[in-house]
Amino acid sequence: MKLSTIVFSVVALSLFTLTGCKQESATTVSKTESHEDLDHAEGEHDDHSVAGHGHAAGPNDGTIVDWGGGKFHVEFTVDHDKQESTVYVFGPDEKSAVPIDAEAIDLSISDPVMQVTLKAAPQDSDPAGKASRFIGNHEKLGVVQEYAGTISGVIDGTPYSGDFAEEAHDDHDH
Incomplete structure (x- = not known):
C-alpha cells in the first residue's frame, strides 16, 4: 500500500507539473501575441503595406519607406498641382531629419512609368x-492617383x- 501511494503521488505530481508548464507556455505565447498585436495597433515600424515596404504615417503626411533595415527612412510626398515630389530623409524613429551628403536621389514610379531625379533642397536646419x-x-x-x-x-x-x-x-484628396 505504501508503494502504491508513493507511485500515485509521483504520477499525480508529474501530471500537475506538466500541466502547469503547458499552461505557463500558453500564457507566454498569449503575452507575445498580445505584444505583437499592440505594436501593430500602435502603428509601429512593422505595420507596413504592400510586401512590408511602405506605409502612410510620415510627419508630412507621406508614405514612409525603410532604407537600410531601419537605419534610415525616407518619406515620399507628392503635390499634384505643382507636379512635384518631395522626399524627406529620417532616422530610425521615422521623424527626425537626417541630412545626408548627396546632391540627388532617384525616384522610380511604376504606373505611370517615370524616373525622377530629386535634387537636394536643404531645410533650414540642415x-x-x-x-x-x-x-x-x-x-x-x-496625375491624381496612388503611386508605387x-x-x-x-x-x-x-x-x-x-x-x-x-x-x-x-x-485628403490623393
Whole structure:
C-alpha cells in the first residue's frame, strides 16, 4: 500500500507539473501575441503595406519607406498641382531629419512609368553641404492617383533603396 501511494503521488505530481508548464507556455505565447498585436495597433515600424515596404504615417503626411533595415527612412510626398515630389530623409524613429551628403536621389514610379531625379533642397536646419529634403518635378506627377515605386540613393558610399506604395487617405484628396 505504501508503494502504491508513493507511485500515485509521483504520477499525480508529474501530471500537475506538466500541466502547469503547458499552461505557463500558453500564457507566454498569449503575452507575445498580445505584444505583437499592440505594436501593430500602435502603428509601429512593422505595420507596413504592400510586401512590408511602405506605409502612410510620415510627419508630412507621406508614405514612409525603410532604407537600410531601419537605419534610415525616407518619406515620399507628392503635390499634384505643382507636379512635384518631395522626399524627406529620417532616422530610425521615422521623424527626425537626417541630412545626408548627396546632391540627388532617384525616384522610380511604376504606373505611370517615370524616373525622377530629386535634387537636394536643404531645410533650414540642415548643415552646409548636406540635405534631408529632395525635390523633383515631372508632368506625370500631376496625375491624381496612388503611386508605387522605388526610392534609391547613396549615403556615405553605401547604396540604399526602398519600395513603397501609397494607400488611399480619407483625410485628403490623393
